[in-house]
Amino acid sequence: MLETTSYDPLSPRSSSDEPRSGEEDLEIDWVLTYNFDDIEGAEAAEEFRKLIHQLDGRGLQTQVRHGYGQSLLVLIRCPRNLLGNEVYRSRVKDWLHGIIHAKPVGDSKTVVKADTPAEALRSAYHLITWTHEQGGAGIAAGHGNWHRVTESFPPQDALANRKLLKYLAGRTFLNDSDLDKIRALFGEKVAFYYAFIQCYSIFLIIPTICGTLTWLFSGPYSSAFAVFTCLWGIVFVEYWKRQEIDLSIRWDVRGVGGIKVNRPQYVWEREEVDSVTGELKRVFPTHKRILRQLWFLPFAALAGVVLGTVLLVTFALEALMSDVYGSVLEDRWYLQYLPTILLSVALPYISSSLTDLATKLTDFENYRTKDEYDLAQVQKSFVLNFITSFFPIVLTAYVYIPYGSRLLPLIVPPTWDAKNVVNSFDVDPGRLQEEVISLSMAAQAMNFGEEFLYPFFKRKAFEFWRQHHRQKRAATFHERDHSSPEESKLFNDSPSEARWLTRLRQESDAEEYDVHEDIMEMVVQFGYLTLFAPAWPLMPLGFLLNNWVELRGDFFKLSSESQRPPPIRADSIGDSVAALEFLTWLGTLSTAALVHIYGGPGPISTTRPSRLLLSIFVAEQVFLAVRFGAKHAFAKFGSEAxxxxxxxxxxxxxxxxxxxxxxxxxxxxxxxxxxxxxxxxxxxxxxxxxxxxxxxxxxxxxxxxxxxxxxxxxxxxxxxxxTQEFDSEYSTDAAERFWTEDLEALDTAEVGVRLIKALKAWFAKSNDSASIDDRSKAD
Structure with a gap:
């Protein structure tokens, strides 16, 4: 009798269940999670039948297995001839729109092999998610009729991920070949992020050397180091823009944003004939979108007022407790950290609320493609990150230190002791350097905690929760497992499938990976460097060390702690380049102001506003001239690609x-x-x-x-x-058995319906048992 592995819908995740290196591939191209805990069994069964019917109608192979809780995993495989034809059609489309220049050979029935796993998965993604008019099955997770399809992702290639992670861990720097490996696994959008952090980290070496020498022999607010960081920022941004072009040509994605299909959420008003392609395109009036985009201005103002007020109040309380009542509260030193603790607790909730508002605003703006939608979301995210990251240092540098002795009397209580302290109070200029060090380095530590520690403890908490509930319901599950042999076959995983299915259940429960978050993290780091580097010349050294760990840690997060993202193509890092340009310009002005205020021979109080404005004006003109020269220099040298x-x-x-x-x-x-x-x-x-x-x-x-x-x-x-056909439909015997031997000779829809009924009955009975136990304990 075939040995089986018992499965509990509430069983915890286990890191030991990763596939062995010698395990045969089941050729699962895509996974959907169908969650039916909020509807009755009959309605769920009918909806699931429609889901399978829609996938079958596109020629896709499906299998169904149980997921966590009241959910099913729909495992999808694209027949190799169907997938190869979709790859060919995608290449023809690229050629028609000038993305590639060699015309693909063949006709409408041609089948080709994908060059990389990412290309194959992208074609599978198109077959599943594109609408019927675009040639897909029209299954858009979380949208329209499929809002109970909660997850849609390709499975991770655990073996390839481990090999690549081990390889990257031993590399000091990445070359183009290394980036090609990342691109082959995860697509161009993810690869561009790793190209950016690699390029940025290499560029950090020079300011690291200069900053260390400045710290040893000159100290903070060095004019020479300030000028160097401004020039460095300009050259880096212009160089990276050239690198984007080179990589987009190397990966054949230059201009790919122009051929992206409409989002399922896109609402159009009329159809027009494209003057170039002759195809019908669905249009939303430009003037209406511009009017909707104008709502970004009040959003930015609201974010600035809310976040600015919270940060300002926290800053004022901190100044009062540390500078005014510091001696009084010396025995109760922990109270000085109360404002920071309150800010740390409140800020995530406020930022989350503003981010949700930004998402709703982006939805309202109604962008046609996913790229346009993401870029609009990045703009709003940059505004929020700019305020939360840089506002406290700006407040310290340009308000509190120069004018603190005059502003504090306005906010202290009208007591004699407080007034006496304030009248003899002078703000220490060294506070700015302390603020820069604490915030810039704390930001890196917090990001590390959010990306690695938080997911780890979250996973452990879910494991504990599932283990607790599994023990409570073990008796009920045991009864059902032995009372119905048919249900036992539905709930048990065969040894050949067990490790794969366990891993897929883990991935279905993991967080989605958003590459824009990692890019924005590097943009904020670049902002710290361009805006405030003269205050602490060792900042580039700290960032360089952090980025070496960050690059490998991000790949570990991508490959082990997150769902594998759809391998979407891109030809740049998007609007983050515009954010880099803005920070370079603003950093030039900030650097000039910092050096003028804090680097002079006299006290800060002797700074004349007219000379400060003149310094800022001259710095801006020099910035414009240097940027113009850098652009033309790179254009003159050109690019080999x-x-x-x-x-x-x-x-x-x-x-x-x-x-x-x-x-x-x-x-x-x-x-x-x-x-x-x-x-x-x-x-x-x-x-x-x-x-x-x-x-x-x-x-x-x-x-x-x-x-x-x-x-x-x-x-x-x-x-x-x-143009040759595939030699065999299946690459392994295990894959052929998995996709050709139906459970109990039933089709996927009927197997799924049986699972839905069994899970509904199991949860109903276990809940009744739990209720009886609770009443017994109460009696």
Missing amino acids: VREAEAKRFMMRKTYLETFSEEKAGTSRRVRSRTYAGERRGSRAVGLTASNPGTPAGDLSPVKELEKQLPSITVNDEPSAN
């Missing part, structure tokens, strides 16, 4: 030209000569197609007409290597 791409395009055009026959070339020249002369003669007039003289050109788009005229050739690519 750009040159190679231009050469490849030229060779392809030349090859295309040589393949045309003399008759074809002559016809083309005659048509072009009439076009230039403005002649319109019957069916040969411009605006009519040559193949069908009575058909207007609007009925056959210019792109499609061009595709018909061009021959099917490629450059540096053998057609046979890209």
Whole structure:
């Protein structure tokens, strides 16, 4: 008899259940979690049947297994010919829109193998989530009819992740080949983040050396170090913009944002014919979106007032307790930390509320593509992070230290002792350096805690909760496990599936990975450096050490503590580049002000506002001049990737030209000569197609007409290597058994319905038993 592994819907996660290196792949391409705890069994069964019917209608293979609690895991596999055809169609679409320049060989039935796992998973993602009109099954998790599909993710490749994590841990710096490995597993959007943090970390080496020398031989507020950090920031941002172009060309994604499909949540008002592609596109009026985007201004004002007020009140209380009543509270030193504790408790809730408001505002703005939506969300996130991260230091540097002795008498209680203390009080300028050190380094420590420690303890808490409830309900589960053999088969995992299914249940319970959060963390770090580096020249050293750990820690979080993100393509880090440019400009002004106020020979009180404004004005003009020079210098030197791409395009055009026959070339020249002369003669007039003289050109788009005229050739690519059929549908025997042997000879929908009924009955009985036990204890 086949040995089985008993499963408890409330069983805790176990790190020891990772797949062995020799375990055969079950070829699960995608996983959906269907949660039915809020509806009756009959309604859940009907909805689940519709879900499976929609997936089957697209030609996808499905299996169903139980998940945590009242949920099911829908395991999806794309037949290899269907997946290979989707890969081919995606490449054709890229070629039509100029993303790639070599025309893919084949026709509408061509099947090709994906170059990377990310490309295959992206095509599977399209087949599952795109609408019927776009060629998919239309299963958008959490939206429309599928709001009970709570999770949608590709499974992690645990073996590849471990190998790559071990490899990265032994590397001091990453090269392009290393970034290609990350891109192959997780896609271009994630790879761009690692390229950015790698480039930024390498650039930190020079300010680290200069900052250390400045700290040893000059001290804080050095004019030379201030000028250097400003120049460094400008050069880095311009260099990174060039790197984005190089990487987008290397990965064939330059301009990919222009071909993204509509979001399921996008609400359109009318349809128009695209003048280039001839396809129908769904449009939301631009002027309406602009009017909606104007609500960003009151949102920014609200965020500034709320967060600014909280930070200002906390700052005032801290100043009173430490500087005014410090001697009185010396025996009760812990009270001095009360404002900071209150801020630490209140700020996450306030930030979370504002983030939810920002999300609703972004939803209201109604963006067409996921990229546009994410960029709008990044803008709002930057505003919140800017206020919470930099406002306390700005308040200390430009308000409290210069004017604290005059402002404190306005807020202290009208007692003689307090007034006496304030009248003889001077703010120590060293407080700014302490503030910069504590906040900049504390931000890195807090981020580490949020990314690694918090998920760890959260997982342990859930394990404890599940273990506690499992012990309470063990007797009930044992009864059901032995009272019904059919249900036992439904609930038990076979040994060949057990480790895979355990891992998939863990992943379904994990947090979604958001690469924009990691990018924003690096943007905020860059802001600390450009705005306040002169106050503490060792800041670059601290950030460099942090980033070495951060890069590897982020990959561990991505591969082990989070769901694998859909391998979405991108050609940059998005609007974060604009945030870097803004921080570079603002950092130049801040650096000039800090050095002028704190780096002079006299006391701060002797600073003249007119000279301070003049210093800021001169710094801004120098910034504009240096940025202009840096842009033109990088443009002058050019890029090897750009040159190679231009050469490849030229060779392809030349090859295309040589393949045309003399008759074809002559016809083309005659048509072009009439076009230039403005002649319109019957069916040969411009605006009519040559193949069908009575058909207007609007009925056959210019792109499609061009595709018909061009021959099917490629450059540096053998057609046979890209058009051959798959040798076998399944790569392993385990995968073939898993996808071809249905449980009890039932289809997926019926197996899922049985699981729904069994789980509903199990939870109902266990809840009744728990209620009886509670009443017995009460009696």
